[in-house]
Amino acid sequence: MLKFLIPVAVMCVVGCSNGGGTARMDRLEKANDSLTMQVAALRPGLGEYMLSIQIHHNKLWFAGANGGWELAAFELDEIKEQLEKIPQVCGNRPEVKQLSMVDAPLAKVDSAIAHRDTAKFRQAFLLLTHTCNACHEAVHFGFNKIKVPADPMFSNQEWK
């Protein structure tokens, strides 16, 4: 009797655990699909990164123009951080390939800040701004024209 029962029990355990495993895999797959969809929905678009870059571009100008070099360095880093995230998060946008055209102007701004050189800063900022527009034109978003800001975006921050 025992000789008969043991194989039956083993069959049942193996069978049941296999069945359970498949159900578990299905559940995990569903959870994974749902998470993938949520991540896609929450992922910022390229336009959102650009809007954030626009804010830091504005702050960078007032910091540099007023000799707030520490703040200028911080704002420049913020721009670089946003630019670095774009290929990771918006890699599906073909325009991303052109992004590296701002690297050289950014390095010029970086150097002007390091040397606390206002004249060089103004020059480098202008070059950076022209390059923002050069990319916009290259990728058919030329109607987004960036310029040296006339006013700070925010009135509740010191620039020096």
Ligand code: HEC
């Ligand atoms: C890949 C080249 C590229 C570079 C370099 C670039 N941009 Fe953009 N920018 C884009 C694209 C593409 C869009 C349109 C995004 C979209 O589809 O929403 C855009 C849109 C924008 C917008 C409009 C955002 C909105 O929703 O109103 C602003 C502002 C902007 N960019 C600022 C900048 C600034 C400032 C720089 C330079 C520091 C810059 N961009 C550099 C490609 C670029």
